[in-house]
Amino acid sequence: MNHSLRNVNKCNVVLFSHAVLYIKELWHSNSFVFLSILKCRFVCLLIHISSLMNTIRVELSSVSERRRHR
Numbered sequence: 001m002n003h004s005l006r007n008v009n010k011c012n013v014v015l016f017s018h019a020v021l022y023i024k025e026l027w028h029s030n031s032f033v034f035l036s037i038l039k040c041r042f043v044c045l046l047i048h049i050s051s052l053m054n055t056i057r058v059e060l061s062s063v064s065e066r067r068r069h070r
Contacts, residue, residue: 015045015048017048018041018045022038022041025036025037025038
């Protein structure tokens with residue numbers, strides 16, 4: 001359980017650093033370029049988050065399965 005929580009925290013750090021990068025890009029570039037970059041990255045981020053959620057769901061279900069067997 002602790003291991004999967006550590007993975008989730010690592011992913012949260014990654015997502016946070018991505019958000020910081022988006023803000024920096026917004027600051028340094030004109031809005032049209034930024035919006036096109038953001039749109040692409042946002043889709044990638046959504047895919048990443050959904051796969052992350054699936055991973056968490058699988059890990060949690062496997063943990064509960066193991067508990068049931070004990």
